[in-house]
Amino acid sequence: MCVAMVVTVVSVMTGFLDMLKNSGRQIVGDVIVSSGIAGLPYSDEFLVDLKGLKDVQGATPLIDTIGLLRMPYPRGNQKEVAHVQVWAVDPISLATVTDYANDLYWKPAENAAAALAMAEDDPRKNLSEKILTDGKTLIQSKTGNPGIALGIHVSIGNERQRDGSYRPRYGWFMPENDVTLTVVPVSSQGKIAEPREQIFPVVNEVQTGIYEVDHNRIYIPLKEGQRLLRLDEAPLYDLNAEPDAQGRYPVIGKTPARVTKILVRAKQGVSANSLRAQVETAYASFSKRINADLTRNAVMPDYVNVLTWEQQLRDLIAPVEKEREMMRVLFSLIYLVCAGLILSIFWSIVVEKTRDIGILRSVGASRLGVMWIFLRYGLVIGVLGSALGVLLAWLVVRNINAIHEAIGSDAPPTIWIGSFVLTGFFAIGLLYSIWRGKLLRILLWLLATLVMGLIATFLALHHGTLIWDPSVYYFTSVPDQVDWITAWTTAIGGVVFSVIGAAIPASKAADIDPVEALRYG
Amino acid sequence: MADHQNHSDQTPPLIEARGVRKTYSFGAVPVEVLTGADLIVHPGEWVAVLGSSGSGKSTLLHLLGGLDRPDKNGGEILFDGQPISVSHGKRLDGYRNKDIGFVFQFYHLLPELSVFENAMLPGMVGNWMTNRSEARKSASKLLDSFGLSHRLAHRPGQLSGGERQRVAIARALVNSPRVLLADEPTGNLDAKTGEGILDLLAQRHANGLTLIMVTHDPAVAARATRVVKLANGCVVQSSPSE
Numbered sequence: 001m002c003v004a005m006v007v008t009v010v011s012v013m014t015g016f017l018d019m020l021k022n023s024g025r026q027i028v029g030d031v032i033v034s035s036g037i038a039g040l041p042y043s044d045e046f047l048v049d050l051k052g053l054k055d056v057q058g059a060t061p062l063i064d065t066i067g068l069l070r071m072p073y074p075r076g077n078q079k080e081v082a083h084v085q086v087w088a089v090d091p092i093s094l095a096t097v098t099d100y101a102n103d104l105y106w107k108p109a110e111n112a113a114a115a116l117a118m119a120e121d122d123p124r125k126n127l128s129e130k131i132l133t134d135g136k137t138l139i140q141s142k143t144g145n146p147g148i149a150l151g152i153h154v155s156i157g158n159e160r161q162r163d164g165s166y167r168p169r170y171g172w173f174m175p176e177n178d179v180t181l182t183v184v185p186v187s188s189q190g191k192i193a194e195p196r197e198q199i200f201p202v203v204n205e206v207q208t209g210i211y212e213v214d215h216n217r218i219y220i221p222l223k224e225g226q227r228l229l230r231l232d233e234a235p236l237y238d239l240n241a242e243p244d245a246q247g248r249y250p251v252i253g254k255t256p257a258r259v260t261k262i263l264v265r266a267k268q269g270v271s272a273n274s275l276r277a278q279v280e281t282a283y284a285s286f287s288k289r290i291n292a293d294l295t296r297n298a299v300m301p302d303y304v305n306v307l308t309w310e311q312q313l314r315d316l317i318a319p320v321e322k323e324r325e326m327m328r329v330l331f332s333l334i335y336l337v338c339a340g341l342i343l344s345i346f347w348s349i350v351v352e353k354t355r356d357i358g359i360l361r362s363v364g365a366s367r368l369g370v371m372w373i374f375l376r377y378g379l380v381i382g383v384l385g386s387a388l389g390v391l392l393a394w395l396v397v398r399n400i401n402a403i404h405e406a407i408g409s410d411a412p413p414t415i416w417i418g419s420f421v422l423t424g425f426f427a428i429g430l431l432y433s434i435w436r437g438k439l440l441r442i443l444l445w446l447l448a449t450l451v452m453g454l455i456a457t458f459l460a461l462h463h464g465t466l467i468w469d470p471s472v473y474y475f476t477s478v479p480d481q482v483d484w485i486t487a488w489t490t491a492i493g494g495v496v497f498s499v500i501g502a503a504i505p506a507s508k509a510a511d512i513d514p515v516e517a518l519r520y521g
Numbered sequence: 522m523a524d525h526q527n528h529s530d531q532t533p534p535l536i537e538a539r540g541v542r543k544t545y546s547f548g549a550v551p552v553e554v555l556t557g558a559d560l561i562v563h564p565g566e567w568v569a570v571l572g573s574s575g576s577g578k579s580t581l582l583h584l585l586g587g588l589d590r591p592d593k594n595g596g597e598i599l600f601d602g603q604p605i606s607v608s609h610g611k612r613l614d615g616y617r618n619k620d621i622g623f624v625f626q627f628y629h630l631l632p633e634l635s636v637f638e639n640a641m642l643p644g645m646v647g648n649w650m651t652n653r654s655e656a657r658k659s660a661s662k663l664l665d666s667f668g669l670s671h672r673l674a675h676r677p678g679q680l681s682g683g684e685r686q687r688v689a690i691a692r693a694l695v696n697s698p699r700v701l702l703a704d705e706p707t708g709n710l711d712a713k714t715g716e717g718i719l720d721l722l723a724q725r726h727a728n729g730l731t732l733i734m735v736t737h738d739p740a741v742a743a744r745a746t747r748v749v750k751l752a753n754g755c756v757v758q759s760s761p762s763e
């Protein structure tokens with residue numbers, strides 16, 4: 001029991017953490033280079049450098065800013081406006097660094113079997129490949145216009161089903177609608193310029209599995225982002241020269257387009273930390289090279305932030321890690337209490353069996369023999385208990401989403417009515433036992449009736465509480481992977497504890513003189 | 522105090538108590554039960570230890586059986602000329618298991634085990650590695666000869682006192698010990714049942730088993746080949762009864 005509890009809780013927490021970390025990586029890559037608002041110029045050249053590093057699998061430039069998104073559907077008598085985190089990305093290279101392409105939600109079924117598995121009203125049944133390609137390129141192929149991809153929870157249009165799939169709510173299937181994005185460009189001096197807006201057709205929606213992201217993030221093409229935010233290539237004017245008749249200065253060159261972040265993905269097996277160091281050196285030499293080049297019209301900032309995904313997502317990960325550790329400590333305490341329980345149970349068994357131990361000793365059983373009898377019990381109980389515990393934990397953890405669903409929704413009437421019927425049966429049993437007059441039976445039936453009645457009432461009144469609220473936890477589903485390291489340590493600990501719990505009374509048993517022991521009872 | 526016997530002075534004693542002292546310290550008050558008891562028993566003897574209640578008969582028998590230890594510097598018990606108490610542990614376990622059989626005043630059968638399992642218990646605990654078929658055979662033979670073959674699967678709780686005592690004797694004999702120590706084997710039985718038990722012991726004795734039997738009943742003691750008396754913590758008197 002204790003083993004099951006510890007394993008379940010720690011597994012979920014660890015799974016949660018792993019999921020968080022994993023999706024963190026899937027979303028931001030391994031290493032993030034970020035600059036200030038002014039942005040990084042010459043990112044294309046830096047990307048070439050980065051891709052030349054032997055441990056780099058891919059790298060992608062992006063602009064990360066905030067914006068407002070006007071939805072096609074109304075709220076009150078106005079259109080709904082949502083705050084969003086805008087990622088202006090190069091979708092093709094983004095897919096090499098993050099799971100972007102896989103995270104696109106709207107796509108036709110991969111094969112006939114998958115299509116068959118989908119519910120009748122699943123909109124994905126009628127989708128064509130085009131929506132997926134549009135999402136992957138962020139271009140609406142019908143018009144050739146740049147498109148936008150929304151996090152799946154950005155709009156209210158998507159309703160999550162029990163099986164984790166989505167249905168359009170109120171008929172708002174987003175990929176058939178346009179949205180208006182407003183962003184505010186910020187100059188390199190930090191001044192805010194006139195907000196700019198643009199209408200984008202929604203080409204697809206993205207499900208990363210992290211609620212924070214799916215609820216806030218939108219993706220637009222990098223070029224559009226650069227243009228909207230005035231980070232694009234611009235003519236460079238000679239302000240020292242005489243302006244011409246229209247008051248314009250002569251153009252003497254171009255300032256390069258800029259990005260604010262570069263995400264880098266490590267090759268398989270390369271740690272984020274070692275990649276981070278490589279990226280840092282690469283940037284240092286790159287910026288030195290550019291800044292030494294006097295033909296350039298922009299300088300590289302001397303300082304950029306190079307962080308691993310873990311550092312980047314520290315705020316997200318740290319509390320969960322703490323939470324898990326706390327849980328671990330708490331449940332370890334429970335676990336120790338269990339060990340104490342086993343100890344005292346064995347102790348009382350030994351006391352009760354003292355006379356029998358004396359008999360065994362008197363016919364020649366050795367101390368070790370006597371001890372072994374109890375150790376064997378401890379071992380059997382420990383092994384069995386641990387195995388059952390791990391099994392139970394495994395079952396619970398694997399089905400945790402279903403269990404969660406069940407807790408989170410109304411109990412089906414058949415079940416609670418059934419429980420009431422069962423309560424009725426128990427009550428009849430109670431009456432019968434009262435009539436028979438056996439005290440213990442009456443008590444047991446009474447207990448059964450009460451407990452069953454309580455369960456039935458609870459089920460009848462239960463209207464579902466969502467424990468795993470996706471907006472509190474970042475994920476849209478509960479992690480369901482057993483943390484095997486914890487499972488094994490807990491299970492082995494369980495065996496060890498019950499053996500120790502048995503060993504202490506067992507050695508006491510073995511130490512009793514046979515004659516002493518025989519005087520008992 | 523030495524038991525000078527007509528009986529086989531030349532054969533070496535099988536079991537011997539030399540100046541055995543036993544003190545129970547109950548709290549601050551020590552109770553000296555045995556103050557130097559000597560007893561020599563030769564192979565093939567049937568010795569009855571007589572004494573009033575509380576004289577230390579059971580104590581002496583426990584010491585002889587290796588179930589308890591004499592006081593420090595309180596003499597020693599020899600079996601086949603070897604002190605049994607030199608080392609306790611494995612040797613003492615083996616002594617209890619193989620060399621002697623012990624029959625308790627109150628049977629002391631394991632209530633969870635069947636009659637048969639109880640009887641073969643010493644065969645099971647002594648050597649768990651070697652096969653148990655021998656113990657099994659021996660136990661069923663003994664129980665058979667004690668007229669218990671139809672009760673093998675019963676629990677001790679389902680048996681009468683006399684039957685229980687027979688199971689206890691079977692258990693004591695299952696490893697074919699050389700000495701049987703019996704503490705009031707008839708103490709809790711009616712006269713007729715007690716007779717039956719004594720007949721059984723007599724039959725074993727006739728087959729060469731050495732017997733030491735504790736009793737407070739002179740009539741029972743009369744069945745033995747020799748009677749010793751325990752008083753004031755010593756073996757005070759011995760008389761051949763044949």
Ligand SMILES: Nc1ncnc2c1ncn2[C@@H]1O[C@H](COP(=O)(O)OP(=O)(O)OP(=O)(O)O)[C@@H](O)[C@H]1O
Nearest residue numbers: 545547552554573574575576577578579580581737
């Ligand atoms: N563990 C013990 N602690 C204290 N005193 C004990 C202990 N065992 C025995 N005695 C005392 O030692 C004395 C001898 O006991 P023992 O059982 O040997 O007598 P006994 O001759 O067998 O008597 P009975 O005929 O009643 O069985 C008794 O006075 C008893 O109270």
Ligand SMILES: [Mg+2]
Nearest residue numbers: 578579626704
């Ligand atoms: Mg006694």
